Amino acid sequence: MRIMHTADWHFGKTLEGRDRAEEQWAFIDELVAICEDEAVELVLMAGDVYQTVNPSAEAEEMFYQALHRLSAGGRRGVVVIAGNHDHTERIRAPRWLADGLGIVLVGLPKDEIRPQAERPGGVWRPWAQVGVCELALPHCPHRARIAAVPYPSEARLGEVLSASLDEREMRQSYSQRLASWYADLARHFRPDTVNLLMSHVYVAGGIETESEIQIQVGGAYAVDPAAFPKEAQYVALGHLHRPQEMEGPGGVPIRYAGSPLAYSFSEAGQQKSVTIVDVKPGERARWREVPLSAGRPLVRWRAASLAEVHAWLEEGRDANAWIDLEVRVETEMALREIQDLREARPHLVHIRPILPSQTMEEDERRAPGSVVSPEALFRRFFEEKVGLPPDDAMVQLFLELVRDVEVEDDGAPAEAGEEVGA
Numbered sequence: 001m002r003i004m005h006t007a008d009w010h011f012g013k014t015l016e017g018r019d020r021a022e023e024q025w026a027f028i029d030e031l032v033a034i035c036e037d038e039a040v041e042l043v044l045m046a047g048d049v050y051q052t053v054n055p056s057a058e059a060e061e062m063f064y065q066a067l068h069r070l071s072a073g074g075r076r077g078v079v080v081i082a083g084n085h086d087h088t089e090r091i092r093a094p095r096w097l098a099d100g101l102g103i104v105l106v107g108l109p110k111d112e113i114r115p116q117a118e119r120p121g122g123v124w125r126p127w128a129q130v131g132v133c134e135l136a137l138p139h140c141p142h143r144a145r146i147a148a149v150p151y152p153s154e155a156r157l158g159e160v161l162s163a164s165l166d167e168r169e170m171r172q173s174y175s176q177r178l179a180s181w182y183a184d185l186a187r188h189f190r191p192d193t194v195n196l197l198m199s200h201v202y203v204a205g206g207i208e209t210e211s212e213i214q215i216q217v218g219g220a221y222a223v224d225p226a227a228f229p230k231e232a233q234y235v236a237l238g239h240l241h242r243p244q245e246m247e248g249p250g251g252v253p254i255r256y257a258g259s260p261l262a263y264s265f266s267e268a269g270q271q272k273s274v275t276i277v278d279v280k281p282g283e284r285a286r287w288r289e290v291p292l293s294a295g296r297p298l299v300r301w302r303a304a305s306l307a308e309v310h311a312w313l314e315e316g317r318d319a320n321a322w323i324d325l326e327v328r329v330e331t332e333m334a335l336r337e338i339q340d341l342r343e344a345r346p347h348l349v350h351i352r353p354i355l356p357s358q359t360m361e362e363d364e365r366r367a368p369g370s371v372v373s374p375e376a377l378f379r380r381f382f383e384e385k386v387g388l389p390p391d392d393a394m395v396q397l398f399l400e401l402v403r404d405v406e407v408e409d410d411g412a413p414a415e416a417g418e419e420v421g422a
Contacts, residue, residue: 007238012059013051046238047083047200147185179227186229261295
């Protein structure tokens, strides 16, 4: 059986307000083409279809078109679970249409999946119950048993998982509950079927990026790799945007497919991909990455001068990329200069001028035992968020607010700073 594992589409997500719809539509085209080229028989989408619980009409259209095209008229299996970004009812809403194509949509961990009558030449479900189903695929001699567990928060499970507020105890209780849940589902695996588990969770030790909204409170919602059942031949996960693999009990591969597009500059340079899995009943699954090219790359430019930036623009450097620019300047950049750069390259997302004084402050900040003033901290924070240095009036207003707070706390002004390197 050949399976495609994908996740974290985040339809509707932007990059600092920049529209990514064109890239997301192109990703759907590429995903369908890979399915055809690789003769994929089953697609596992492991959550976070949307960026928000209230997606735009276009984002919903993307999802419905992706389902329709991936299913190939009901001849290819498709299973989708809700992630932490998804509204569970929105994921399940089109199931009455999806059922006619053999598509499985699961919103909550305790959703009941219903069996179907045989569909000659199409995907159908000979057997199903809460959280698990069996799929018969028209071009595959084997059937798949799939344990499908959408994002399992306490609220979505409908359970209080720990009476303690201690983070260690909360994490242990959460991991133990999921281990028990996964084990209950794995009891339905059979030696003559391909046995798969899919879920949307954070596994302890996974590598995160800035584009992921945290689903764990501290480490409370982190799951131990040992929680996954050894009876599963492959564990398909969603949530983490960097493709990565871990090993579960008995050597079972636990894998994050990653997001199809880079959604923050912390993902700059990452090769996005989908995972192709080949597996037979009773055998260890083999997987490989198939790279994606649909999205614009995210790159960071670190320029020594404005002249260097203009030279890069003239030569067409990274012409197709979203760019995060940091440029060293001798004096503050005028608004017109920043506008000129944006007109020359509309895909410049951030423009951060770095003055000589800021370079010195950065060096001082890194020195062990050094203290950085509230003014320097505010200037640095403002530039990182806005892309422009604050004017003197704004800095003065901030310092007055700081002094007012210090007077309220201590009854008299005090020296404030940030000690680093301690």
